Amino acid sequence: MSLRVKGLSVERAGRTILHQTDLTIGVGERIALVGPSGSGKSTLGHALTDRLGGQSGVVALVSQSPDEALDPLRTLSFHWREAERALGLPADSERQLELLSALGLSNAELTTRPWRWSRGMQQRFVIAMALIGAPELLILDEPTSALDPVIAAATMELVDRHLAASSTAMLLITHDLGLAAKQAERILVLDAGGIVEDAPTAKLIAQPASSAAQALVAHRNWAVLPC
Amino acid sequence: MLRVEALSVVRGGRRVVDGVDLALAPGRTLAVIGESGAGKSTLIGAILGLLRPQSGHVAWNGEDLRAVNPSLVMQEPRAAFNPALSLRRSIMEPVRARRLKLPEGRLNRLCTGLELDPDLLDRKPHEVSIGQAQRLGILRALIAGSPLVLFDEPLSALDAVTQKHTANLIAALQSEEGFAALVVTHDLGYAAAHADEVVILRNGRIEEAASAETFFRAPQTDYGCALCEAALALGALERAA
Numbered sequence: 001m002s003l004r005v006k007g008l009s010v011e012r013a014g015r016t017i018l019h020q021t022d023l024t025i026g027v028g029e030r031i032a033l034v035g036p037s038g039s040g041k042s043t044l045g046h047a048l049t050d051r052l053g054g055q056s057g058v059v060a061l062v063s064q065s066p067d068e069a070l071d072p073l074r075t076l077s078f079h080w081r082e083a084e085r086a087l088g089l090p091a092d093s094e095r096q097l098e099l100l101s102a103l104g105l106s107n108a109e110l111t112t113r114p115w116r117w118s119r120g121m122q123q124r125f126v127i128a129m130a131l132i133g134a135p136e137l138l139i140l141d142e143p144t145s146a147l148d149p150v151i152a153a154a155t156m157e158l159v160d161r162h163l164a165a166s167s168t169a170m171l172l173i174t175h176d177l178g179l180a181a182k183q184a185e186r187i188l189v190l191d192a193g194g195i196v197e198d199a200p201t202a203k204l205i206a207q208p209a210s211s212a213a214q215a216l217v218a219h220r221n222w223a224v225l226p227c
Numbered sequence: 228m229l230r231v232e233a234l235s236v237v238r239g240g241r242r243v244v245d246g247v248d249l250a251l252a253p254g255r256t257l258a259v260i261g262e263s264g265a266g267k268s269t270l271i272g273a274i275l276g277l278l279r280p281q282s283g284h285v286a287w288n289g290e291d292l293r294a295v296n297p298s299l300v301m302q303e304p305r306a307a308f309n310p311a312l313s314l315r316r317s318i319m320e321p322v323r324a325r326r327l328k329l330p331e332g333r334l335n336r337l338c339t340g341l342e343l344d345p346d347l348l349d350r351k352p353h354e355v356s357i358g359q360a361q362r363l364g365i366l367r368a369l370i371a372g373s374p375l376v377l378f379d380e381p382l383s384a385l386d387a388v389t390q391k392h393t394a395n396l397i398a399a400l401q402s403e404e405g406f407a408a409l410v411v412t413h414d415l416g417y418a419a420a421h422a423d424e425v426v427i428l429r430n431g432r433i434e435e436a437a438s439a440e441t442f443f444r445a446p447q448t449d450y451g452c453a454l455c456e457a458a459l460a461l462g463a464l465e466r467a468a
Contacts, residue, residue, distance in 0.1 A: 037357065037386040119263075144461070148262035148413055153457035175386035178416075178462025219391040221465045222416030225443055225455075 002026045003052065003137055003169070010040075010047050010193075017043045019194040025137060025169050032172040032180030032201075034216055035190035041173045044190065045139045048171070057087050057133035064142040066122035069129075070114040076125060077110035080132075087133040099128040102162040104154070120151035127159060134168065141173040156183060177220040181205060189213045228252050229274075229292070229375055229407060234283030236266075236273045236431075243269045244280070245431040249409075251424070253374060254401065256408040258418035258439070260454065261428035267411035270428070271377050274409070275299060287375065296325065297375040298368040304360035304384055308352040314363050315348035321371040329370070337366050340400045358389040365397060369404065378410040382417060394421055415454050416463030419443050427451050 003025040010018040018040045025031060035041050045061060052059040063069060070079060084091055100106055103124040114122050123143065130138055140159070144152035160183070163170055172183050180187055180201075187204045189197040191212035197204065208217045231249040235242055244266045251257045261267045272278040274285050276293055287295050298321065301307040308317045322329055338345045341362040347355055348363075355363065361384065368376050381397075382390040398421055401408055412418065418425050418439060425442040427435040427450060435442070435451045446452045458464040 036388060149415065149457040149461060149463070150262065150453050153460035156460065175388075176462065177387065178465075180462070182460065182462045215388050219388040220462065222391065222414075222463055223419035223443075224465045224467050225419065225459075226467055 002029075003058070005048060005051055008044070008047050008051055010043050017193050018047060021195055023048070023188075023195075025171065027136070027169060028163070028167045029169045029186065030163065030172070030184045031170065031186045031188060032174060032184035033188045033190055034174055034177050034180045035212065036215075037175060039190045039212075040193040041175070041190055042141055043193075045141050045171065045173050048137075049139060052137065057135055059137045059139060060130035060133065060135040061139040061141065062123075062127050062130050062143055065146045066114065066119060066126045069126045070122060072113060072115050075111055075113055076108075076117075079114075079125075080110065080129060083129045083132050089133065095132065099131050100125075102131075103128040103158050118151075120147050120155060123147060124155055124158065127155070131162070131168070134166065136167075137169045137171060138163070139171045139173065142175070143172070144179070145174075177205075177216040181220065189216065228288055229409070230284075230286050230289075231274060232284045232286075234270070234273055234285065235281045236269050236278055237281045238269065238278075242281075243431050244273055247283070247428070247431075247433055249426060251375075251407045251409055253407050254405045255423045256398075256401065256410060256421055257424045257426065258422035259409065259411040259426045259428055260413065260415055260418055261411070262413055264430075265428045266431040267413075267428060268379055269431075271299070271379050271409075271411055274377065292375070295375065296321070296371065296373050297377060298371065298373040300361075300364050300368045300376065300378045300381045302380040302383055304357055304364050305352045307364050308360070310352055313349055313351060314355070317352075318348065318363065318367040318370060321367065325371060327371055334370065337369055337400070340403070341366055341396050358385055358393065361385060361389075361393060362396065365393075365400075369400065369406070372404070373406060375407045375409070378408060378412075380412055381410065382412070382414065390417075391420075397421075414463060415458040419458075419464055427454065 005023045008021045033041055049059050049061045105124055144155055174180050185201055187201050188195050189212050196210040197213045205217055208214045229251040231247060234244055234247045236244040259267055273280045285292050335345060343362055352360055382393060394417060422439045425437055425439050426433055429450055435448045446455050
């Protein structure tokens with residue numbers, strides 16, 4: 001069943017950060033939310049997580065930096081167990097192996113602390129943890145912007161592959177329409193706290209209607225290689 | 228012309244920069260591409276003389292580079308300014324320190340080129356947007372007319388649209404002012420759009436060096452190819468249809 005949210009809005013210090021927003025996300029749909037810095041993208045991601053109930057297992061959110069998700073003093077297996085507990089799930093080593101393998105971490109040693117791992121490994125671990133409850137929606141908030149390009153591309157490919165084989169939908173939050181166009185079939189454009197455009201990726205790239213989308217389309221790549 | 232010869236820097240017993248050779252002519256842009264830990268920022272520190280190299284040589288037209296006062300644009304735009312001072316005071320610091328007399332109207336001309344309202348100069352760093360702060364950092368690097376400007380990941384704090392806009396403004400000013408630009412970045416897309424020469428740095432060593440045209444037509448190393456494929460997969464670059 002698709003996820004429906006109505007009248008999502010956020011105010012802070014008397015200022016509207018996110019205007020009344022309605023959103024429908026289909027089963028397994030791959031959506032990107034794009035917009036400039038300060039347009040309210042992360043606010044929408046957090047508000048959506050709150051509304052859908054982060055603890056219920058319906059939605060999981062992964063932030064830009066794994067530092068925000070991992071306690072440097074706790075082992076990785078502790079984090080995993082905590083995530084299972086928060087969802088009310090029993091420890092399941094088969095599920096753990098399956099998810100870690102999906103994110104390219106099958107041989108990783110979980111008795112260590114996160115800082116012994118590279119950032120790329122940490123971020124993939126956080127994404128694997130987010131998938132423990134097989135959420136209906138995985139929100140990835142700039143999941144690769146703290147990673148080097150080769151690691152970032154490999155991470156997105158692993159996420160792609162896993163999502164293609166599951167019914168989990170994705171909301172990718174990014175300032176980069178180039179990345180969004182590679183990963184999503186539908187794109188939402190956020191400008192000054194409001195969704196100004198919602199279109200299939202190919203249509204948005206070919207015919208951006210709003211000025212925000214037109215700016216994003218005009219600057220979506222750095223260059224076109226001849227071959 | 229900048230010449231860097233066999234430059235090596237050892238830190239904590241590890242060769243962080245290992246035998247690097249570079250050359251960069253006025254008006255040209257050299258992109259030094261590498262991932263975290265490749266030695267990019269250490270290389271900048273060593274070129275500027277902020278770090279003592281273990282061996283090697285850095286010169287501008289055969290002379291000590293420090294004589295021409297190269298300038299630096301830093302990665303974190305707001306953190307690059309003293310938070311207690313007005314932006315004008317920070318920006319004019321290189322002029323004051325060297326007791327230079329600026330040509331009439333230079334500050335305003337650079338502000339126009341960087342699309343900065345001169346009124347912003349009277350604000351503090353936290354009172355401007357991050358995109359404005361980055362352009363103000365570029366203004367500070369250019370104000371004294373240095374023939375060599377080093378950029379350390381100058382666009383990484385900016386969003387995708389602002390990155391491209393800022394890079395275009397830098398390129399336009401470079402063709403007017405004629406400075407040599409050495410840009411370290413992990414973004415191959417920037418290099419494809421704006422660099423004349425590309426150097427791929429890995430584990431402190433030069434893995435590949437070529438003109439941008441040659442490199443992007445056919446990278447010669449596996450790592451160069453992997454970087455290109457990643458930039459294509461992430462949508463920073465597109466292939467012609």
